[in-house]
Each structure stands twice: as structure tokens, then as C-alpha cells.
Amino acid sequence: MKEIPLPDLKEIHSALTEASVDLFGFSVVCLGGVTWAAEKEVLDTLYVGLEKYWFTTIDGEKPSHKEFREEFFKNLWLRVKGKTINVQLGIDVPLGHEAMRFYKLGKLERALLYLRTKKQFSIKTLSFIFDLHVDEVRKNLEESRTLMLGRKVREVSVIEEDF
């Protein structure tokens, strides 16, 4: 009798865990710091990833979400962008959360800044994830940084006289 190969659940579990660690922070940031709400969105995204075969094996290694990483983030963004949660201090988020300047930014600005700083996504990738023009991405990032710093980010101006 021929044995039917089934997906290795241990490997799939490992890939799902790795992907969840990658996606979780982004989900929390988009949902205003509420971790319980973020978990559900991450799980739904992972499920979509499984259904669409986004966990691939590269060079015979274990299955991973790396090849479709941008797709995962895009899918998660489409899920959370319209959601609003009435955040309760001390219950949904820790006390002191309201003092964080980062959460004073809009959802899109937070999401962009998070992916740019913590995940080191390129401007082009951000443009794909958020379906924005590269100039818009740059503009949003600049505005977010200005709000975070309380002033404009210092510039590097290269002029020929300096050389």
C-alpha cells in the first residue's frame, strides 16, 4: 500500500510560530497597543497564509513565510486598517500608555514607522504593502518623525562647494 505524504505538522508549527513573532508587533501597533485584539488578526492572517500556500520551502529548508513576507504584512494591514478599538487604560493597555508619543500618530503613520524602523522594510516594499506611491511613503515617514521629535529631522545637504 502506498503511503500518502502529509504535511509535516512539526515544521508547519515552527513556521507558523516564526511568522507570528514577525507579525505580532505590527498587529499590536496598528491596533493601538491592544495585544488581545492583535492575536486574532495574526491568527487569521496565518490561516490565509496556509490556505494560499505562502509558507514555502527555499533550497530544501524548512517551510517559512519569508518568500511571501510582504504579502503577509499586506494582508494583515488590510485586516486592521479599518478596525477601531476603544482602548481602556489599565485594562487593554498598561498605565502610562497615553504618554507614548508614538500612539499619538495616526494608524497609517504608526504602521509605516514601525515597519521602517523595526522591520527595516525598503520604501518600495512599504509602497507595496500600503498601496501608496513611494513619495507618499516618504512624506508620511517624514511627518511621523517630525511629530515624534517635535521638530524636523536634520538633513544632509550635499553641495559641490563642500568638496
Place this chain on the structure above:
Amino acid sequence: MKLPSREDMMEFVEGDAGLNAHMHRQILDLIASSKVVREQVTELKQDLYWVDSQVPDYLPGVSLGLEITRLTKSWGASEYKRSFSLKDYYRAKEFTYLMLFLFGGVLMLFILVNLWT
């Protein structure tokens, strides 16, 4: 020689992978040759670091780990069912392979008939 734009300098400081190798090299040369540019890059890095340090990051808790175990099991079970279910067979990987095989066969037949006539 075209000098790097403000965006190029920003992408360089941020370590953007999208910056092309030629521009990267050119900026490195500029930094090496000008004290003013070096100072400005340092100040820009300080600003970016200050912003980065205020961006929080989160790690999932144990509860998500448990949910992932549950998801793995349920997905494994559904994949197993799909392999044998006629109703869901169109969603299985094997069905895609079968379709590709049939398509290849028809294509070969078409080419052979054309060559024959």
C-alpha cells in the same frame, strides 16, 4: 557627476536595501571626503535613533502559542481530509498537478497533430 539627493542620503543612513550599489559607493566617497557631510550624517543618525528608540515592539505571549498549536492541528486535519474529499479536491495541491499534467498532455497532442499534418 550627479550628487545624491536628500532621499538618497536618508535611505543610506537608514540602511535601505533598495539603494543602488553605485549611489551607495558615491555616498561613502562623499562621507570620506567631507567633514561637513560626516557631521551632518552623524546628526541625522542621532535624530533617527531618537525616533527609533520611541517605537515600541511586542512579542507574542503564551496564549498565541497555544492558538498556533490548535491552528496547526486543525489545518493538518483539513489538509488530510482534502486529499480524500471529492468535494474539496479542487483545493488540493494534487488537483493542480493533475490539471497541469492534463494541460501538458493536450498541448503535446496538439503539437504532434500539427507536425503530422
